[in-house]
Amino acid sequence: xxxxxxxxxxxxxxxxxxxxxxxxxxxxxxxxxxxxxxxxxxxxxxxxxxxxxxxxxxxxxxxxxxxxxxxxxxxxxxxxxxxxxxxxxxxxxxxxxxxxxxxxxxxxxxxxxxxxxxxxxxxxxxxxxxxxxxxxxxxxxxxxxxxxxxxxxxxxxxxxxxxxxxxxxxxxxxxxxxxxxxxxxxxxxxxxxxxxxxxxxxxxxxxxxxxxxxxxxxxxxxxxxxxxxxxxxxxxxxxxxxx
Numbered sequence: 001x002x003x004x005x006x007x008x009x010x011x012x013x014x015x016x017x018x019x020x021x022x023x024x025x026x027x028x029x030x031x032x033x034x035x036x037x038x039x040x041x042x043x044x045x046x047x048x049x050x051x052x053x054x055x056x057x058x059x060x061x062x063x064x065x066x067x068x069x070x071x072x073x074x075x076x077x078x079x080x081x082x083x084x085x086x087x088x089x090x091x092x093x094x095x096x097x098x099x100x101x102x103x104x105x106x107x108x109x110x111x112x113x114x115x116x117x118x119x120x121x122x123x124x125x126x127x128x129x130x131x132x133x134x135x136x137x138x139x140x141x142x143x144x145x146x147x148x149x150x151x152x153x154x155x156x157x158x159x160x161x162x163x164x165x166x167x168x169x170x171x172x173x174x175x176x177x178x179x180x181x182x183x184x185x186x187x188x189x190x191x192x193x194x195x196x197x198x199x200x201x202x203x204x205x206x207x208x209x210x211x212x213x214x215x216x217x218x219x220x221x222x223x224x225x226x227x228x229x230x231x232x233x234x235x236x237x238x239x240x241x242x243x
Contacts (some may be wrong), residue, residue, distance in 0.1 A: 049211075057103040057210040058198040063110040065086055065097040070108070070163060072101060073234065074196050075171030080225045083121040084171070086149065087228050088235060090127040093152050096160045101200075103210045108163040115149040122147075124228060126155075168193075168218040177226035180236040184220035198231055 008117030011022045021029045062073040062085040070092070075081040085098045122128060127136075128147075137147045142193055151158045170184055170192050184192075190212055199207040221238060225231055 023129045027239045030058075057207045058100045058111070059103065059214075060099070060198075061097040061101050063101050064093040064109075065096065065161075066093050066236065067146055069166040070096070070109075071167045071169065071184075071238075072165050073169050073171055073223075074193060075173075075225070076196075079171045079173045080175070081171055082115060082117065083124055083135060084225060084228065084231055086115055086121075086125055086128070087232060089115075089156060090125075090154075091232050095156075095158055101165075103214060104162075107162040108165050108214075110160050112160055115151075116186065117147040117149050119145040119147070129147070165214055165218045167221065168214060169221045169223050169235065169238075171223050171225050174224040174226040179228070179231035179234060180224045181238065182224075184222040186215045186220065189215040189220045199215070221223045 064071050082098050089095050098115045099113045100111040137145045188206045
């Protein structure tokens with residue numbers, strides 16, 4: 001099972017009680033299962049991508065565009081970020097990524113990766129039902145399906161550009177409640193973003209400066225994420241606002 005990334009090739013082969021993953025630098029990593037090998041390969045690709053973007057700061061975030069404005073959603077795992085991003089895609093937003101965004105001196109750019117939709121989130125995304133039998137998936141450690149959704153499978157565009165962040169939205173879960181948007185202060189935004197950041201080359205000072213620059217340059221919002229219809233309505237409104 002070869003995989004090519006950035007001109008390099010990795011190969012996976014059965015070996016003994018598991019699998020050997022031969023990486024482009026000649027290193028061989030032993031994996032107990034194919035999912036374990038997949039994770040090892042994924043980390044290698046992430047390392048290559050990170051090196052190409054250096055110096056960088058990476059934010060765990062979803063990135064979308066509406067009317068030419070870039071909207072970045074930041075939230076903890078389990079906050080509903082990816083489910084919301086998928087719902088926005090079906091409501092006319094253009095996806096850039098749902099995993100991470102690199103903050104580089106030349107501008108912000110999303111990490112290229114298809115969306116990962118958890119099986120539990122499908123009840124909130126009936127729009128995905130017609131495409132499920134065509135979507136690849138893998139099983140997590142509890143044997144729950146996680147689907148890989150490329151918007152192009154639903155006839156939607158997927159394009160990644162480098163540029164400024166116009167709106168940054170910090171998601172706080174309000175499961176079972178109503179979605180409400182409120183302003184977010186710059187100092188609060190910087191403090192909230194730091195736990196979601198991975199620092200690359202350049203040191204802590206430069207990395208903190210990149211986070212602060214995002215907070216200064218974007219409209220900042222806090223979203224108490226409850227029901228999807230109100231969340232979409234709020235984000236559509238702020239996403240269309242002129243900077």
